[in-house]
Amino acid sequence: MIKYSIIIPVRYINDFLKRNIEELKQLDYKDFEVIILPDEPEEFDFENDPRFSVIPTGTSHPAGKRNLGSLYAKGEILAFIDDDAYPAKNWLSMAEQVFEETGTYALGGPAMTPGDDCFKEKMSGRVLESYLTSAKFVYRHLPFPPRKINDFPTVNLFVKKDAFEKVGGFLQEFWPGEDTKLCLDLVKFFKQDFVYDPRPIVYHHRREMFKPHLKQISRYGRHRGQFARIFPETSRLPAFFVPSFFVLGLWMGPLVAMLLPVLWKFYFGGLFVYFTAVGLEATRVAIKERSIRAFGFVYWGIFLTHITYGFYFMVGFLKRPKYISKAVDSSGNYSEG
Amino acid sequence: MKKGQNEFAISSDQKVRIKVIKEKCISAGTCIVYAADTFDLDEDGISYVKEGIWDELEKIVMAAKSCPTMAIIVEDMDGKQLWPLE
Numbered sequence: 001m002i003k004y005s006i007i008i009p010v011r012y013i014n015d016f017l018k019r020n021i022e023e024l025k026q027l028d029y030k031d032f033e034v035i036i037l038p039d040e041p042e043e044f045d046f047e048n049d050p051r052f053s054v055i056p057t058g059t060s061h062p063a064g065k066r067n068l069g070s071l072y073a074k075g076e077i078l079a080f081i082d083d084d085a086y087p088a089k090n091w092l093s094m095a096e097q098v099f100e101e102t103g104t105y106a107l108g109g110p111a112m113t114p115g116d117d118c119f120k121e122k123m124s125g126r127v128l129e130s131y132l133t134s135a136k137f138v139y140r141h142l143p144f145p146p147r148k149i150n151d152f153p154t155v156n157l158f159v160k161k162d163a164f165e166k167v168g169g170f171l172q173e174f175w176p177g178e179d180t181k182l183c184l185d186l187v188k189f190f191k192q193d194f195v196y197d198p199r200p201i202v203y204h205h206r207r208e209m210f211k212p213h214l215k216q217i218s219r220y221g222r223h224r225g226q227f228a229r230i231f232p233e234t235s236r237l238p239a240f241f242v243p244s245f246f247v248l249g250l251w252m253g254p255l256v257a258m259l260l261p262v263l264w265k266f267y268f269g270g271l272f273v274y275f276t277a278v279g280l281e282a283t284r285v286a287i288k289e290r291s292i293r294a295f296g297f298v299y300w301g302i303f304l305t306h307i308t309y310g311f312y313f314m315v316g317f318l319k320r321p322k323y324i325s326k327a328v329d330s331s332g333n334y335s336e337g
Numbered sequence: 338m339k340k341g342q343n344e345f346a347i348s349s350d351q352k353v354r355i356k357v358i359k360e361k362c363i364s365a366g367t368c369i370v371y372a373a374d375t376f377d378l379d380e381d382g383i384s385y386v387k388e389g390i391w392d393e394l395e396k397i398v399m400a401a402k403s404c405p406t407m408a409i410i411v412e413d414m415d416g417k418q419l420w421p422l423e
Contacts, residue, residue, distance in 0.1 A: 088365075088405030097402070115363050143367040143403075198370050199403040288382065 004032040004092055005075030005161070009065030010083040012038050013054075016205060017083040025049065029092035032079070035072055037065040063170035063178035066154070070161065070169055078161050080154040080179075085111060085204040094199035095158055098146075102195050105163040106186055108152030109200035110143050117206055123297035124206035124213040126285045132277060132302050135239045143198030150187045150194070151234045154179040156202040159186070177223040184234050209297050214308045221309035225316025243310030244317075246274075250307075278302050339379045341386025345412070348391050353419075354412050355397065357384045361408035368409060371400035376409075384408065394419075 006024065010017050013036070021044075024034055034052045036044075039059050046052040055072060057065050070078055077099065081087065088094075091109075098107055113125025127133050129141045138144065140153065157179065167185035170178045187193055207213045221243070227235035249270070257263040282299035286292060338359070340346045345354040355375070364382035368375075372392040376384050384404075391397060401409035401420040411419040 090402075090405055090407065094403065112365065143365055143370050145370050198367050201365060201367070201405045 002031060002033050002075040003096070004029075004077050004079050004158075005069070005073030006032055006034045006079045006081060007037070007066050007069035007073065008034065008081060008083050009037045009057075009060075009062040009069070012040065013042050013044050014083065016085075020081070020083060020086040021046070021052070023086040023089075024052075026089055027087065027092055028089050029096060032092060033073070033075060035069040037069050061172060061178075062154075064172045066178075067169040067172065070164055073161060076161060078159050078164055080157045080159070081202055082155045082204065085155050085202045086114075088201040088203070091200050091202065094197075094201075098195060098197040098199060099158075102197075104195040105160050105190055106152075106183070106194035107158040107200065108140075108149060108194070108196045109156045109158075109202065110139065110141060110198055111153070111155040111202050111204035112142060113206055114203040118208070119291075119293070120208040120297070121206040122289075123209040123294060123301055126289070126294070126298055127209070127213070127301040127305055128206070130281055130285075130298070130302060132281050133305050135242070137239075139196060139198070143201065144196075146195065146197045148193035149183075149196045151180050151183045152194075152196065154182075155204050156200065158200070163190070177227055180223075180227055180231065180235060184231055187234070209301050210304060213301065214304055217305050217308045218312040221312030222316035225313035226319070227316075228313070229317050240313065243306045244313045245310075246306055247310035247314070275303075339383075339385035340388065342379075342383065345410075346386040347414075349389070351414060353391075353394055353397065354414065355386050355401075356410045356412075357386065358408045358410070359383055361406045362404075363406055363408075365405050367403035367405070368400040371403055372396045376400060 008017065008020065017036070021034070032051060036052070036054045037057050038054065039057060041056040042054055044054060055068065057068055060068070066080060079092070079095070095107060095109070098104070113122055113129070117125065125141070129138060131138055134141060139147070163186060167182065167189050169182070171181050172178070207216045224235060224240050228240055253263070253267040257267050278299055281302065282295045285298045286295035341355050341357050342359045343356065345356045347354045362383045364378060366378065368384050369377065374389070375387060375391040375397050377387050379385050398411055398420050401411045407421050410421070413419060
């Protein structure tokens, strides 16, 4: 039996995926297969490597493609990675070590910013890697000590195949956010959280700062808001609401302070603390990157990320649940991920 | 060049030596997660070996194993490579 089945949903074989394929061939652990699921049949030269297969799915959402991939999978463990990510050389050997050490049914690892991303993409990464943006979930973007988790994105998620089958795989009505629902189903079924470990690393290409980055953030916010409404178990956490309170406070603060002028000092005091914290973080990144430009990108990037996420979280939270959202962006790739 | 970068640094108890191949390091930082008393990142984000008392050998080897580019070499004082395995 093969140990790992790597499942990659994609609309068509794009340049990101070609890089991913090249890196998968370099893995130091060889007992795996790769199942690529594009919309249409595609010819691709895998250089006679029998571990790679292409299964056309027709137009389908990533959740459906991943479910289909799992049906073809011969591996003991399903490894989900996005087409626009690629693994570190020891990705599977490290995952293997964690599974042996912990016996967990599922495992998540960090999705870091690739070193060869362009400056604007790197700035998006720096914003996501900041505590001011990702709060306690910063371990999703950078290596942090191992911990128990109950939610993790499919950009770098391993699930034992029998566990995946026991919960019926991904619920296809949910996209984006099907990974949150899968994790919730797994945690409920096994009555315990699963493992995050920093060792199995993938590199995830970021969106460029500002517009593409903020578009992605708006989708994250909307989906998390919707999930906070319908799945309070893992998505109704105070940290997810903070940006929305910030947006409300920012716009409604002056109105309230006009009625109660004593509140002005709290309003401006709060803003001073906030922008000082953002400024310090932007300075830290600018020093690390040795770039004055980085200061501006990170400063405005964090602020606009908070505003965008906070606003769209409220939209998602207040709107009647509508599970399937727009599948592709203007480039023709999946708009999520 | 910081300690341990492209040349072996020896532990204070003279039991193990470590080298970080500077050109391979990509600042992933997993070494710090597992052996924070042994490794740190310099101003360029490149891993180096710290002064003082290091972590236990098990943690150091774990840190080296976790490096996604295998930039860390760990040897005992007889020159036997503990990681990467030869």
